[in-house]
Amino acid sequence: xxxxxxxxxxxxxxxxxxxxxxxxxxxxxxxxxxxxxxxxxxxxxxxxxxxxxxxxxxxxxxxxxxxxxxxxxxxxxxxxxxxxxxxxxxxxxxxxxxxxxxxxxxxxxxxxxxxxxxxxxxxxxxxxxxxxxxxxxxxxxxxxxxxxxxxxxxxxxxxxxxxxxxxxxxxxxxxxxxxxxxxxxxxxxxxxxxxxxxxxxxxxxxxxxxxxxxxxxxxxxxxxxxxxxxxxxxxxxxxxxxxxxxxxxxxxxxxxxxxxxxxxxxxxxxxxxxxxxxxxxxxxxxxxxxxxxxxxxxxxxxxxxxxxxxxxxxxxxxxxxxxxxx
Numbered sequence: 001x002x003x004x005x006x007x008x009x010x011x012x013x014x015x016x017x018x019x020x021x022x023x024x025x026x027x028x029x030x031x032x033x034x035x036x037x038x039x040x041x042x043x044x045x046x047x048x049x050x051x052x053x054x055x056x057x058x059x060x061x062x063x064x065x066x067x068x069x070x071x072x073x074x075x076x077x078x079x080x081x082x083x084x085x086x087x088x089x090x091x092x093x094x095x096x097x098x099x100x101x102x103x104x105x106x107x108x109x110x111x112x113x114x115x116x117x118x119x120x121x122x123x124x125x126x127x128x129x130x131x132x133x134x135x136x137x138x139x140x141x142x143x144x145x146x147x148x149x150x151x152x153x154x155x156x157x158x159x160x161x162x163x164x165x166x167x168x169x170x171x172x173x174x175x176x177x178x179x180x181x182x183x184x185x186x187x188x189x190x191x192x193x194x195x196x197x198x199x200x201x202x203x204x205x206x207x208x209x210x211x212x213x214x215x216x217x218x219x220x221x222x223x224x225x226x227x228x229x230x231x232x233x234x235x236x237x238x239x240x241x242x243x244x245x246x247x248x249x250x251x252x253x254x255x256x257x258x259x260x261x262x263x264x265x266x267x268x269x270x271x272x273x274x275x276x277x278x279x280x281x282x283x284x285x286x287x288x289x290x291x292x293x294x295x296x297x298x299x300x301x302x303x304x305x306x307x308x309x310x311x312x313x314x315x316x317x318x319x320x321x322x323x324x325x326x
Contacts, residue, residue, distance in 0.1 A: 081144070148252065160297075253293065
């Protein structure tokens with residue numbers, strides 16, 4: 001009994017001591033140590049502050065400079081397209097290789113198509129350059145066709161510059177029957193890549209179906225080997241990747257079926273072959289121009305406006321009534 005009473009007394013002492021200590025702790029703690037309760041107005045103010053931090057007006061100078069640089073490049077490219085100045089077009093090629101290629105590594109990619117189809121888009125506050133580039137690409141394609149491919153794609157610009165540097169005698173023109181069938185290969189690649197991605201979730205497949213990663217100077221031995229083979233083949237077959245393998249070009253080719261302002265054709269185009277032979281993209285077949293293959297390089301458009309080369313103007317000049325000699 002004595003032992004039992006001792007144990008009970010000890011338990012009561014522990015309980016009473018704990019209670020006293022907890023009361024002291026509460027007494028010593030000030031009102032500032034209690035969790036603060038925010039009013040509805042205070043919560044609203046905090047939410048507005050967060051929204052202000054994510055608004056366009058909160059952009060840093062570097063972000064604004066990035067947007068300004070992008071708008072400038074897009075503007076220069078558009079001016080080169082409208083004016084059809086050859087020197088300006090090749091100047092734009094050098095510009096986009098430097099800016100979109102090596103400086104920003106920002107090209108429209110199959111990865112962007114993955115994101116658009118999934119609805120996985122960047123927030124507008126942090127993705128303004130992305131929306132500008134994609135928006136310009138979509139709108140310009142609907143208005144004029146594959147203008148992005150012919151003016152803004154850094155890899156396409158590189159291959160077009162190669163075509164001007166490489167001697168013409170090295171060039172191999174694919175037979176027409178082959179070209180008319182091979183152009184559909186890029187559509188097969190587009191469908192295959194989309195099926196692979198949506199069944200596997202592996203977006204890294206882009207590294208093996210498009211060479212745009214080259215501007216990051218970061219690739220595996222296999223990737224660099226494939227790129228070397230592609231560029232060597234491009235020496236002989238101009239615009240090889242763009243014409244036959246580019247999945248982005250295939251997607252824009254589908255979108256270009258909506259093109260509003262298409263290249264005009266004269267009645268004489270039914271028999272004349274000057275523009276067809278001048279086209280570097282195989283987009284002209286007799287009187288028909290394939291909007292899916294045309295990249296608006298403006299080579300044929302300059303011929304249309306040349307009254308010394310274009311058969312339409314020559315025929316008009318010869319058929320005009322002559323003034324009687326005085």
